[in-house]
Amino acid sequence: MIHLALRDLRHDLLTFGFSVLGLGVLVFAFLLLIPLSLAITRIGEAGGVPQNLIIMEQDVLQPEQSRIAPGLAESVSAILGDRLDRVDPVVFRIMRVEGHPIQLRGVATDSWVTTFHLRLLEGAWPSDSSEVVLGQLAAQGGGWHTGGEINIYGRRFRVSGIADGPGTKTQTAWMSYVTASALFGPEKGAQLLVAHLKPSADPLTSRLDLENGFRSIGAGYDAYFEDALLREYGAALNDLRSLSLLTAVIAIAAVTLGSHNLAWLAAEERQRLLGVLRTVGFDRRAVGRYLMLRAGVISVTSYLLALAAAILFIEHGIGPNDFTIGGTQTALSLSPAMVVLGLVLACAASLTGTWLSARHVLSASPASLLGRGPGSSFA
Amino acid sequence: MPQIFVQAQALTRTYRRGSEDVHALLDVTLAIPPSAFAVVLGPSGSGKSTLLNLIGGIDRPTSGRLRVDGLDLHALTERQLDGYRRDRVGFIFQFNNLLPNLDALENVALPLVAQGRSWAQARHQAGAQLTALGLGNRVGHRPAELSGGEQQRVALARAVISRPALVLADEPTGDLDSGSAEIVLDLMSSLNRDLGATFVIATHNPRLESRATHVIELTNGRMTPSAPQT
Numbered sequence: 001m002i003h004l005a006l007r008d009l010r011h012d013l014l015t016f017g018f019s020v021l022g023l024g025v026l027v028f029a030f031l032l033l034i035p036l037s038l039a040i041t042r043i044g045e046a047g048g049v050p051q052n053l054i055i056m057e058q059d060v061l062q063p064e065q066s067r068i069a070p071g072l073a074e075s076v077s078a079i080l081g082d083r084l085d086r087v088d089p090v091v092f093r094i095m096r097v098e099g100h101p102i103q104l105r106g107v108a109t110d111s112w113v114t115t116f117h118l119r120l121l122e123g124a125w126p127s128d129s130s131e132v133v134l135g136q137l138a139a140q141g142g143g144w145h146t147g148g149e150i151n152i153y154g155r156r157f158r159v160s161g162i163a164d165g166p167g168t169k170t171q172t173a174w175m176s177y178v179t180a181s182a183l184f185g186p187e188k189g190a191q192l193l194v195a196h197l198k199p200s201a202d203p204l205t206s207r208l209d210l211e212n213g214f215r216s217i218g219a220g221y222d223a224y225f226e227d228a229l230l231r232e233y234g235a236a237l238n239d240l241r242s243l244s245l246l247t248a249v250i251a252i253a254a255v256t257l258g259s260h261n262l263a264w265l266a267a268e269e270r271q272r273l274l275g276v277l278r279t280v281g282f283d284r285r286a287v288g289r290y291l292m293l294r295a296g297v298i299s300v301t302s303y304l305l306a307l308a309a310a311i312l313f314i315e316h317g318i319g320p321n322d323f324t325i326g327g328t329q330t331a332l333s334l335s336p337a338m339v340v341l342g343l344v345l346a347c348a349a350s351l352t353g354t355w356l357s358a359r360h361v362l363s364a365s366p367a368s369l370l371g372r373g374p375g376s377s378f379a
Numbered sequence: 380m381p382q383i384f385v386q387a388q389a390l391t392r393t394y395r396r397g398s399e400d401v402h403a404l405l406d407v408t409l410a411i412p413p414s415a416f417a418v419v420l421g422p423s424g425s426g427k428s429t430l431l432n433l434i435g436g437i438d439r440p441t442s443g444r445l446r447v448d449g450l451d452l453h454a455l456t457e458r459q460l461d462g463y464r465r466d467r468v469g470f471i472f473q474f475n476n477l478l479p480n481l482d483a484l485e486n487v488a489l490p491l492v493a494q495g496r497s498w499a500q501a502r503h504q505a506g507a508q509l510t511a512l513g514l515g516n517r518v519g520h521r522p523a524e525l526s527g528g529e530q531q532r533v534a535l536a537r538a539v540i541s542r543p544a545l546v547l548a549d550e551p552t553g554d555l556d557s558g559s560a561e562i563v564l565d566l567m568s569s570l571n572r573d574l575g576a577t578f579v580i581a582t583h584n585p586r587l588e589s590r591a592t593h594v595i596e597l598t599n600g601r602m603t604p605s606a607p608q609t
Contacts, residue, residue, distance in 0.1 A: 003498055004481075007480045007481055007485070008480050010480070011479065011480030012480075272476065273478055275437075275476075276476045276478060277489070277493075278437070278461075278464075279435070279437055279464060279470050279476075280464070280465070280470070280489050280490045280493055280537065281461065281462075281464050281465025281466070281490050281493035281494065281541075282461075282465075282489075282493045283458060283461035283462075283465075284457070284461070286493070365437060365438055365439070366437035366438075366464075367432045367437040367438035368438075370437070370472075370476070
């Protein structure tokens with residue numbers, strides 16, 4: 001039957017071309033929307049858009065005056081549940097270091113990149129408790145260099161590297177939470193908790209739940225967004241991701257409907273042809289196979305053209321590594337898994353549409369397909 | 380082989396047109412022996428095509444019994460009916476119903492492909508059949524590139540390529556000039572003799588009567604009482 005399907009399509013190249021184009025546009029949209037939503041998800045997962053809630057003591061103006069009670073981190077975990085990625089206690093001090101005002105942050109080194117988005121400009125991350133990393137502004141202000149020494153709170157540390165982070169406008173020094181706790185002693189503990197939310201969590205609801213939770217357990221703490229703008233931006237990105245996924249689903253649904261309409265038209269136009277096939281001995285399954293193969297050839301051709309167009313568009317239109325959302329750069333690419341998934345979905349949608357439309361033709365008798373009712377003796 | 384090849388008893392086919400029942404065929408009883416060259420005569424709308432549809436298994440009767448080559452068509456499932464058409468019946472239509480996207484060779488090869496032969500085998504056999512019908516030089520032409528007479532000869536080749544026991548022709552010469560019609564009728568007569576297949580030809584052309592071994596006359600869906608049943 002594939003021979004018949006190919007001959008049929010070749011015989012009517014114009015219709016074939018328009019069918020391929022019609023489906024191809026939808027598949028093209030699908031092939032761009034899926035990587036887009038994945039890219040947006042990646043931004044969220046990579047922490048490109050921080051969704052951090054800063055928890056500090058109520059009625060405290062300066063963060064360094066806040067004090068986090070023991071066990072509060074566990075309470076935060078219990079309130080936020082699976083919306084929470086991790087919670088980091090932060091030792092926060094503003095002090096003079098060798099005569100320069102420095103904001104010192106002691107936080108688990110695991111979170112430096114993932115939560116605080118520090119980027120190493122030179123040197124290395126600290127390998128033990130005798131090393132610190134300086135922010136670029138602090139290094140410039142104090143004249144410290146990678147490999148040099150710095151005296152903090154009466155103890156000498158080696159500067160292992162210089163780092164920078166998004167929105168860093170202060171002179172900061174970074175050390176591990178354990179090192180900072182040991183340096184300042186246990187009595188003042190951590191000043192802040194940073195609750196890092198999962199990308200799928202809604203920051204607004206999480207903050208509200210957290211504050212309600214604090215009230216219910218009688219804890220005098222407030223939760224702030226790390227940055228109100230980033231919060232809104234994060235929410236918008238989540239919306240965008242949902243929207244692009246929804247649009248991708250709509251594109252596939254449109255492929256189904258488009259295939260249905262194309263197959264319906266093809267079956268209507270070819271009733272006589274199908275009647276002849278039935279009359280000369282092809283059974284319903286064979287005729288159904290013919291229609292399916294015809295639709296399959298259109299689907300695969302549409303898909304390959306759309307895939308080529310999508311790759312060209314990504315590679316040369318916007319550039320695979322030039323794709324940025326709100327200043328955060330991410331890769332927009334079609335992985336082999338996406339390509340296979342797209343092909344399977346497009347073909348499944350197309351074949352489903354064809355099957356739905358072909359049922360009435362397949363159930364008709366050869367005589368009615370040939371238009372041989374009463375008075376139609378000249379068919 | 381049974382003495383009666385086609386046997387119809389009280390055969391009726393009724394169509395529903397709006398709220399009205401249209402009897403395309405009413406209470407038709409007939410018998411056609413094997414290898415007959417039977418002609419069904421009657422004006423347009425007399426039920427000739429409906430009778431051929433039922434004998435050919437492309438439609439089912441509303442009531443009555445119909446046996447062809449020992450098979451009770453009424454009792455056949457859809458699948459069995461597909462097999463009946465594929466293995467035992469060849470069709471010729473007035474407007475030939477050749478597939479426009481296939482050339483003459485492929486059109487003729489279709490019934491063999493339906494029987495499960497490969498395209499290569501079917502083409503080979505179809506080429507021999509077309510040559511036998513004087514179309515050896517037209518095998519690669521599409522229907523639109525052939526004359527009306529040539530198209531009908533291709534349709535004839537398609538009808539007999541699988542050597543069916545029964546060939547049904549509905550107004551096979553209705554769209555042809557007299558010269559082409561004679562050629563087609565001569566070919567049908569010789570195939571009837573050579574292959575031993577039973578031919579049932581519906582026509583409103585009374586000149587075919589002279590070639591017929593059996594004549595069936597229909598008027599308004601009924602057998603004409605005076606029709607000879609020899």
